[in-house]
Amino acid sequence: MTARTESAFLAAAALVAGGGTAVVTVAAGEGVTIDAPIAVLAFLMAFGGVLAAVRVWAPRGTRFLLPPVALLAALGSVEIFRIDRDLGRLQRLWLLVAAGVAVITLGLLRTRGTVVLRRFRYLFLAGALILLLLPLLPSGLPLGGATVNGSRLWVQLEVGRRTLSFQPGEGAKVLLVVFFASYLAERRHALAALPRRLGPVALPEPRQLLPILLAFGLSSGVLVYEGDLGASILLFGVFVVMLYAATERPFYLAAGGALVAGGAWAASRAFGRVAVRVEAWLHPFEHYTGSGYQVAQGVFALGDAGLLGTGLGSGSPYLIPAAATDFVFVAIVEETGLAGGFAVLAAFGFLLTVGVGIALRAGGAFRSLLAMGLSITLALQTVLIVGGVLRLLPLTGVTLPFVSYGGSSLLANFAIVALLEQISHEERA
Amino acid sequence: MRGAMRRVAYVLVAVIGVLAVWLTVQQVVAGSRYADDPRNPRARPADDRRGTITTADGVVVAEDIDGVRRYPLGGDYLQVVGYDLQDGAAGLESSRAVDLSPLEEGSITSWLFGVFGGSPEPPQMGLTVVDALQQSALDGLAGRPGAVVAIDPRTGAVLAYASSPSLDPNDLVDGTRSLADLGDDPGSLDRAAFLLLPAGSTFKILVAAAALEAGMTPDTEFEDLPEYLAPGAGLPIGNAGGGSCVAGAGITLREALVVSCNTVFASLAVDLGGEAVVGVTERAGFNTTLPFELGAAISSIPTAAALDADPGALAQTGIGERDLRVTPLQMAVIVAGIGNGGVMMKPYVVEVVSTGDGSTIDATGAARWGRVVSPEIASELASMMADVVADGTGRAARRDDVIVAGKTGTAEGGGGPHAWFIGFAPADDPTIAIAVVVQGGGSGGAVAAPIAAGVFEAWFGIRNP
Structure with a gap:
């Protein structure tokens, strides 16, 4: 991938964020609001900033990492905005702060390496x-x-x-x-x-x-x-x-x-908490008026999705408790369908292989293990929460990296991105 | 190191693939199985007006006010009417959602409405429940955990269906409470149809029926033992208050029922054998699903073989304890059946569904469920039960104007004994049958029988003003 292709992908992600935001406001009967251009701007600033830092301080870093991250962040921020306008606006702010964290991490490691x-x-x-x-x-x-x-x-x-x-x-x-x-x-x-x-x-x-x-x-x-x-x-x-x-x-x-x-x-x-979670996982509909409510609402949302979903802004993902955090994957599937779900999963699969690729090529056991550990952190977290909301595993409250609403999560995951870029840069030093 | 990393990566990519397949499967399953689930907010029809629900005596218990569903009597009818929320429905609001909804768009009738102007009004629903009886039952329970079910023995129409404590569905409509945290609320349990308790001494009626079927008569005499120890049992069974049941040498079956003599019925169950006791009990609807619109838990008795193998258990079963479990609704259906000459009717709560202008769309008729005992044995049981109320443990339910037949029960429970009363009136040709239970309430004669008396008072007050 050339530098130009990478930039093009990041710009495309910014357009996904802006276009999705516009679709949401239009579906709500508000027309295109100021939120759409702001979303484009926020994504261009965040990922442009990280990209610039990578190009200046870790120029040999992989070009395959930022595009899937940007796509996931775009899909997430649009869905969060759809569920709750205020959370969506906050998430854009967190994205800028997280990008700042990535830039600072890259800057700190620029001379002495990981x-x-x-x-x-x-x-x-x-x-x-x-x-x-x-x-x-x-x-x-x-x-x-x-x-x-x-x-x-x-x-x-x-x-x-x-x-x-x-x-x-x-x-x-x-x-x-x-x-x-x-x-x-x-x-x-x-x-x-x-x-x-x-x-x-x-x-x-x-x-x-x-x-x-x-x-x-x-x-x-x-x-x-x-x-x-x-x-x-x-x-x-x-x-x-x-x-x-x-x-x-x-x-x-x-x-x-x-x-x-x-x-x-x-x-x-x-722990009663754990037993309740397991029971709600196995029999959500028998505990509908209690512990199974959230999982059951997720099932209803999935049932309404179909191949292409209800369309952004046309579903009812807000009916699921914690739709913007734990259940953001289900919310995306409800409105963008199986296709949207596959896109998210494919992006994570791509992210994982890029991360493991960095680990395999890294010089020295430490860098290799670090890249591996960071990549599987993202992958395991994805499997835990997606498996949880799809009832393959008991539901555990972890965020879907880059997608779920949450400042702390976004900051930590952008630090991971920065570290992976830096390790990738060092492999050919 | 690199080999292991590759393997981990392959496995994790495969797991993500599994997630993709699983997502597809879940979407198909959820789409087909839960698309029309009444709890699914996404399945609600666009027109969510619902018809008014009224009791048999004309009291409105559910209605739309300014587009919001309201329950004027709060929690009094929660277990019958239920609630209709965006994210879930219960009771008749769930099972009869279609009946209560306006005609579907696209149907010929609704097209005709469109041509001739106006939109179809949602249908009205009339319950069999009489609010005067319902209120009397709820007053009697006075917030204590328990249930009262009253049935018209001739038809199976449910006249009262009270479960206590309850909760106010209007709070769910207003959002002051949410379905998601209703889970453990004691008010959400339908104690009439889903509370399973030992029947205690009310079960002696069925043991007496088995005795009569075995050729005994109400005057058959038994030894009046102070204690009964079944073969192989560890602990003997005694009588309430200790000692023997009546003065004198022997005790008849009739006397034993009147004073609720434990030793007689415990030994009788063992002598009759598991087959005879379980036979009449299963004919009374145990171990099968009760056909009831709102659903009901299955009342249960162990198998004859299991009881015959353990005479101690059979003896305790004879006085309605041990593993025997029954719902108040089941007891009401059985006692109504005995009052109705041995024939149990299917219980029902919806009398009629009609259009706004009063023409009937759907009416529930009386339907036979099964025969418990022969007409002769039913009338012998009724006469003995009349004596129970006339001068036995059930005196608190006695009336001057009509003869009441009944049986009390005081069943063992963790938090104190459960107080039972079942009965019907008038004894020879009943118009009402009832089952009352107060969980941990105390003695059946002192606690449950007066509640039944209150409901009888309301019923005969209506009928003989």
Whole structure:
């Protein structure tokens, strides 16, 4: 892909955002409003900014990464705007801030490269832990935790008379992947050695199991203290897959799978929240006037979609609770049909292969594992939430990267984009 | 390292492919299975005017006011009428949504309306429920958890259908409460048709029926034991208040029913055997689905083989305990059947659906459901039940003007005994049959029978002004 093609794709995404916004306002009988050109402008500024930073500071970075991200962000922002005008406008603002984060990340790494991150790995680990613990701060302080929908994931910062809310777990996700990558790059040979045998099964030295147990403990802690099933599964899943990638030992996949299965069983017994989620997943219509309501509304929306959907602005996605966040995929499918759903999934598949491609070509274990970890973070998160809203898995409240409404999520995912571009740039340095 | 990464990537891409296939499957399933679900807000017809619903005595219980569905009596009719919301409907508002809606656009009739001007008004619906009885039942329950079902034994028309506590559907219409968080609200449970409880001593009527079918008479005499220990059972069964049931040496079947003698019916069930007890109980509609428009839980009794294998369980079943479970609606249908010469009628709540100008679109007629007992045994049971109310445990339901037949029950429950009363009046040719239960309410004779008396008062007050 030439630089010109990439720019053309980004411009096309901006037009999708603007055109979609115009369709939404026209369908609502308002005609074309100022929102459409503003959307085009916001996308041109955001992705133009990131593109410029990549071209200046990481000129050998891949040209295949930004187009799918821009397409996903465009589809998401149009659907969010359709569901809730104010959220849509806020999302455009967050997009600009997130692009700023990507530019800053690229700028910081421009001279010394991603390798410098290894030096601060314990700082990142500490930072991630602090971020994960922040929501547990008592509410009422200027910087305090808050409970939303039974999960304590939010931190609210009082700025003058306004309250800024964010989910620090999204940032912790990125920091932890950096830590995992650096730790595994250093220890992978020791972890890969399986000197002990138990019958036909080769086992590592017991002390080498410590990291996976620590990761499991951390994930469980997130679940127990913050009630966040999604982040808990995501963190542990990313760690186990990275461990497998680093060691090539299927043993760790099996051990991780066993821990998840045991943990899931224990959690469904111990936490009412988890048991309720599972029951709502299996029998949403028997719990229609309660825990199954949201999933059931999602099913109704899917049923109305068809091949091409009801058309933007002609469906009723707002009837689904959390349509702009957890259920944004279903909202997009309702209004753009199977075709729109396939487009979103294809974009994520493309994103994943580009990310793994960067990992495969990266120089050195650390960069390779970092690119891999960041890519599978995006992919696993996508599978968790899309599988959840489609009733393939129990519903866990994680965002659909780049698509769902949410500032913290957008910021963290744009940082991932910046890191991937930088690693890609370094591969041919 | 690269090999493992490739494998992970292949698997994840395959999973995304699976998601795409699954999306297709879910769209097809959702589109075909839930497209017309009454809870599906997207399935609602464009014209969502609905007709007025009125009780048999002319009280409006559901109507459109300024385009908004309203329920003037709040939660009193929640379990019958239900509610009609954009994101869900229940009760008749759900099962009769089509009946209550104006004629569909595109139909010939609606085209004719279009030609001759005006748009068709939505049809009206008349219930069998009599509001005077419904109010008396609700007053009697006074917010305690429980249910009252009254039925016309001759037709199966439901005269009262009260479930307590309830909740106000207008709150759902206004949005002060939402369907999504109704889940555990005790008011959302239809206790008339979906509450399964042990029948307690009201079940003795069916054991008495089995005894009469086995050739005994109301005057057959039994030993008046203070305790009964079934073969192989761990704990003996005693009588309420301890001791034997009556003064004197023996006790007749009639006397045993009048004072609700546990030891007699426990031993009788064991002597008759599982086949005889389960036989009459299944004829009374246990272990089958009750044909009822609003749905009902299945009342259940274990199999004859299971009971014969465990005489202790059979003895306890004989006094309506252990694994026997019944809904108040089922009990009302059974006792109505006994009052109706042994023939149970199908219960129904909609009397008529008619157009705005009063011409009938659809009317429900009386339909036979099944025979519990022969006419002879039905009349013997009625005479014994009349004695229960005349000078037995059911005295609180006695009336001066008509003879009431009935049976009380005090069934074991976790939060105190469940108070039961079932009965009908007049005993020889009943116009009303009733089942009352108050969960954890206490003694059937003291708590449930007076509620039935209130409903009888309202009924005979209407009929003999």
